[in-house]
Amino acid sequence: MSFFAQYGILTRMRFQMMRNEMMIFGIIQVALSVGLVLGLGYIVPDVSDTTALFLTTGTATQAIVTIGLVATPQILAMEKQEGRLEYMLTLPISREAYILAQITYVAAMALPGVVIAVALGAWHYGFGLDVSPLVLLVIPLAILSLAGVGIAMATLSPHQQLTNALTQLIIFYVLFFAPVIAPKEQLPEVLQRVSVVMPPTYAADAIRASLTGLPGTHLARSLIVMAGFAAASTALASLSLRRRG
Amino acid sequence: MAILLVDELTKRYRNGTLANDNLSLAVEPGEVYALLGPNGAGKTTLVRQVLGLLKPTSGRIHVDGVDVVADPKYARRAIGFLPQAQFAMEAIQVGELVYGIARLRGLDAGEARRRTDELLDELDLGPFRGTQLRSASGGIRRLAAFATAVVGHARFLVLDEPTNDVDPVRRQLLWSRLAAFRREGTTVLLVTHNLAEAERVIDRFAIIDHGRILREGTPAALRSLVTDRLRLEVTTTEAFGGAHPALQPDPATPGAYLFDHSDLAAVSAWVQAAHESGELVDFRIGPPTLDDIYTVTVGDPRREAVGAAK
Numbered sequence: 175m176s177f178f179a180q181y182g183i184l185t186r187m188r189f190q191m192m193r194n195e196m197m198i199f200g201i202i203q204v205a206l207s208v209g210l211v212l213g214l215g216y217i218v219p220d221v222s223d224t225t226a227l228f229l230t231t232g233t234a235t236q237a238i239v240t241i242g243l244v245a246t247p248q249i250l251a252m253e254k255q256e257g258r259l260e261y262m263l264t265l266p267i268s269r270e271a272y273i274l275a276q277i278t279y280v281a282a283m284a285l286p287g288v289v290i291a292v293a294l295g296a297w298h299y300g301f302g303l304d305v306s307p308l309v310l311l312v313i314p315l316a317i318l319s320l321a322g323v324g325i326a327m328a329t330l331s332p333h334q335q336l337t338n339a340l341t342q343l344i345i346f347y348v349l350f351f352a353p354v355i356a357p358k359e360q361l362p363e364v365l366q367r368v369s370v371v372m373p374p375t376y377a378a379d380a381i382r383a384s385l386t387g388l389p390g391t392h393l394a395r396s397l398i399v400m401a402g403f404a405a406a407s408t409a410l411a412s413l414s415l416r417r418r419g
Numbered sequence: 420m421a422i423l424l425v426d427e428l429t430k431r432y433r434n435g436t437l438a439n440d441n442l443s444l445a446v447e448p449g450e451v452y453a454l455l456g457p458n459g460a461g462k463t464t465l466v467r468q469v470l471g472l473l474k475p476t477s478g479r480i481h482v483d484g485v486d487v488v489a490d491p492k493y494a495r496r497a498i499g500f501l502p503q504a505q506f507a508m509e510a511i512q513v514g515e516l517v518y519g520i521a522r523l524r525g526l527d528a529g530e531a532r533r534r535t536d537e538l539l540d541e542l543d544l545g546p547f548r549g550t551q552l553r554s555a556s557g558g559i560r561r562l563a564a565f566a567t568a569v570v571g572h573a574r575f576l577v578l579d580e581p582t583n584d585v586d587p588v589r590r591q592l593l594w595s596r597l598a599a600f601r602r603e604g605t606t607v608l609l610v611t612h613n614l615a616e617a618e619r620v621i622d623r624f625a626i627i628d629h630g631r632i633l634r635e636g637t638p639a640a641l642r643s644l645v646t647d648r649l650r651l652e653v654t655t656t657e658a659f660g661g662a663h664p665a666l667q668p669d670p671a672t673p674g675a676y677l678f679d680h681s682d683l684a685a686v687s688a689w690v691q692a693a694h695e696s697g698e699l700v701d702f703r704i705g706p707p708t709l710d711d712i713y714t715v716t717v718g719d720p721r722r723e724a725v726g727a728a729k
Binding site for chain 1: 470471472473474491492495496498500502504505506507508509510511512515516519520522523524525551553
């Protein structure tokens with residue numbers, strides 16, 4: 175059976191498994207996006223156009239981070255804990271198809287939050303979007319790189335509790351200490367340095383670049399780094415799924 | 420050629436636990452081979468190595484003559500597997516799951532649909548086709564797992580505790596399905612505690628403890644091991660002052676004991692006295708069951724708590 179046929183069947187089964195949560199997931203994602211875009215505006219006294227762009231695109235990135243780096247590893251950690259992952263691994267299926275199916279589900283969950291964050295931000299703060307067709311490449315790659323890292327984290331982590339604790343840290347990091355919602359220049363130097371090795375940095379930059387054409391973004395560089403993160407993390411995850419104790 | 424050949428297999432976990440200790444066995448084509456032993460005896464460790472989920476510390480495992488330690492993919496294609504763990508596949512429905520696994524095992528859409536219908540019907544799962552696995556009872560999950568193990572027409576099945584949690588009527592269905600597979604020439608490696616029920620479909624079995632095979636043989640041959648024993652089952656009252664010293668308690672069944680034939684007179688006298696004094700309300704003496712072989716071979720399974728492997 176071909177890789178794509180397996181991928182298709184595994185993706186459908188993934189949606190069937192998660193059908194009860196999908197609705198709640200979707201609603202929470204949209205609520206988070208709406209809350210962040212509007213709420214951060216209340217904290218900042220005078221929202222300039224640039225600030226509004228950062229808030230909005232940062233929130234769009236945050237939506238992908240929440241699903242990719244938080245929900246995905248949590249789901250996978252639970253799957254590991256319950257022995258469901260091990261069962262799936264006894265089937266004659268490609269490990270990569272299994273990972274990709276999971277990422278596809280995650281992508282579908284993340285997208286409404288991304289779209290709503292951007293649309294609401296543009297309308298509320300009254301700035302114009304300058305959408306590049308490259309966004310069609312940027313969004314999948316952002317999802318792939320973040321969810322890939324999330325999956326690698328979950329497959330390598332020895333305990334469900336550790337995975338869950340790490341994901342909590344990630345939310346805080348991305349919200350307050352990463353160049354995602356705040357511009358890089360506003361962060362202390364040590365955090366600027368840390369951000370160089372963090373995948374959300376590049377997802378945020380690429381999303382900003384492809385939606386707004388804001389100066390100071392590095393689209394090409396971000397695309398390449400994201401592709402690197404996606405490839406490396408998927409390879410790491412599939413290697414760790416192949417590992418036999 | 421054996422379908423499954425395990426040769427001098429040793430598995431030591433990183434924490435030092437010796438789960439399989441130089442274990443060898445061969446399962447011949449068309450045979451139903453049962454593994455029996457207390458929790459932590461090393462049965463599931465063996466199964467996980469056969470499926471390529473664990474790497475042996477040393478030794479060989481061949482499936483159809485293929486070295487599956489080197490080529491675990493072969494084992495996954497060849498083996499239909501039912502895991503011991505609770506089969507909680509979230510919100511997927513019973514019918515969707517069986518169909519999905521059928522497709523992943525290479526059946527085309529039409530064949531997968533036909534086979535799913537057939538299996539749900541045979542296992543009396545029709546009314547549960549639309550039930551989500553997460554809200555299904557343990558027994559229904561087990562049957563759904565059984566269906567996924569056999570849906571791909573695998574010639575070799577590895578079933579880890581297939582009857583756990585299954586109600587008596589469906590359990591009979593399951594055993595008769597297994598008997599039918601055996602008639603069709605399917606080979607089965609069966610891990611079970613339910614020896615009494617499994618006996619009629621088993622060709623041979625092995626009793627494992629501490630990672631080693633203690634005994635191996637046909638049910639009849641193993642039964643002969645306990646012919647010098649008898650079984651006493653009693654229902655006691657509050658006045659019960661303790662069992663006769665010749666009685667060896669069966670740890671698996673409260674109120675059940677094994678004793679030597681030669682002690683029959685002494686035990687009978689004790690039972691009669693205890694009954695008359697009101698310590699026993701009910702008693703039954705009979706031949707040993709197949710489960711008693713296990714008890715006699717492994718000894719007191721309560722010690723598993725001490726020697727339990729991962």
